[in-house]
Every structure is written in C-alpha cells, then in structure tokens.
Amino acid sequence: MLRQRIFISSVMHEYEDRREAVKETVQNLGMEPILAETIKASSGTPREAILDDAIGSCQAVIGIYGSRYGWTGSQSQISPTEEEYDRARKLYKPIYAFIDKIEDETVEAPQQAFLDKVQNWYVGVLRREFSSLEELQYLVREALTGRDLPPRYRKFLDQLTVQTQNLNGLAFREESEPFTPAFDLVLHATSNQFTAGIDNYILVIDGDIYNHQEIIQAIQTWFEEVNRFIGAGFWNARNASAAVLITVSDNPYGHNETNLPYDQRFSTSTRYDGMLVDLQARTVELPSSGRKPWINPLKKAVESAL
Secondary structure (H helix, E strand, O other), X not given: OOOOEEEEEOOOOOOHHHHHHHHHHHHHOOOEEEEHHHOOOOOOOHHHHHHHHHHHHOXXXXXXXXXXXXXXXXXXXXXXXXXXXXXXXXXXXXXXXEEEOOOOOOOOHHHHHHHHHHOOHHHOEEEEEEOOHHXXXXXXXXXXXXXXXXXXXXXXXXXXXXXXXXXXXXXXXXXXXXXXXXXXXXXXXXXXXXXXXXXXXXXXXXXXXXOHHHHHHHHHHHHHHHHHHHOOOHHHHHOOEEEEEEEEOOOOOOOOOOOOOOOOOXXXXXXXXXXXXXXXXXXXXXXXXXXXXXXXXXXXXXXXXX
C-alpha cells in the first residue's frame, strides 16, 4: 500500500507553529506531509512543481487559513494559497480547511472573500475552526482518519465493509490508495482464478456534497488514476467492473435512480453500474438495467448495511 501524501497549504513564512503541528500530526498517522517550502522543481517553475506535481500526486490537501491573504505577485494575481485551493478543487482532491481563531485579528478583504469561497459546504470541503494548536491537531486527526464523517454515514461505511468481505464469492477489501480523490470508501476484489481474471470495485461517494457533474468528473479522475498507476489498458486487460454507490440523506442535488451519473466511455472498457443509497429513508435504488452479475447481491449487501 502506498503511503498517503498530504499537502499542507498556508501563507508562506507565517503560521510556522501551525504548520509544524499539522506536519507532526500527519507524520504520526503514518502519512507523508508535503509543504511548499520543501518542494524542489526538477523541471519547470516552482509554481508548476507545487500545483501540478505536489497537489496532483497528493491524496488530500490541508489548508490552514488565517487573517492574511498573502502575496499576489503571481501571474494569476491571486495568492498561492488560493491557487493551491483552486487546483485541488479542480482535481477533486479532498480538502480539509482549518480556520485560525487563535489570534483575534481583522481579516483582510481579499482573504475574507477567499474564506467565503472555502466555507461553502456544497463544494465538498470540510471546514473547521480551531482556537489552539492542540485543537488543530485533534481536528486534523479526525479528518484524516474519517472520524469527522456524519455518524450515520460513517456507520454505513463500516457496515458495508463488513457485509462485502465475502460477496458472491468475491473477497472485497478496503483500498485506501492511490485512487480515492472524492470517494469516502473504495472496496476492491482483486482478480484470481475464481473471478476469471476480473477486478471488481465498489466506490462510495457522498451525494449530499457532490452534484451530478462533479460525480461524473470524480469517476473520470479515479478511472484515469487507476490506469496511470497500474498501466494503460488495465481495464480492458482485466475486464474490470466498478459500482458507484451515491449516498444521500438530505439529497440537495436531487439524485435519483433515473439520473445516476454514467459516462459512456466506461461501456467500452469496463462494466459499470451506479446505485442510489438513501441513508435517511434506508432504501437502495438501481438503474433500470444492471450490467453486472453481482449487482443484485451487492444491493442486498448494501441493504444489510443500512
């Protein structure tokens, strides 16, 4: 299993004690902290090394945001911190935003506009405030270990892992890395003599946070990450199969079984299905036509996990 890489973003040359506290917490969790000041560009500019290489290869981004907006001398005319945030959003990386309340300082106008953008819950960003270094470390641990998830959702993920450990003869195990940009859980049953060389995946995403188009983009990003990590042609060679479970409680984006996200290119390279899981109503909806032989056993496993 690859070691998770966590990019730590904040205004450079400030908040050193906050950055060090987060770095220490990430290391204690067995993950690799990546900070801008430690990155050396092998080719291109330092900006490209951070935005393309560091953020592109990390599994999550931690943002430490205070009252200062920071330097705006870049070509984009926005601060490096906001550029890092925007790139992580574009790549559908999980973003954990921690707002500094240790010092009671007036927030600069451009920083307030940035914080207003960060604090929009419906763009898939976890946002917490902290008033001490100890609280910051606690919140970082909670976020990176998944303990910050709503209790009902977290319980469902735990139960689903149990219910799918031996599903229809497939031994599903949790796959933590490297391809989980927006998914809270990825379960993987590797190919073997009993599965005729087919790799099977179950992916779970929070439909209360991501809208229809964002889920499609997340699936595409994951699909490309698998190919990049394992090698081009993986899906055709393994005849791989993927099921995406879109979970909702409040369902602000109106997901339903008739509009489950589906990308046509999957049909030529893998067998792909969607499933809508309503945690509040405790119901499971399938699209009108399933394509995998284990879709009905999976539905039963999901129902047992509710």
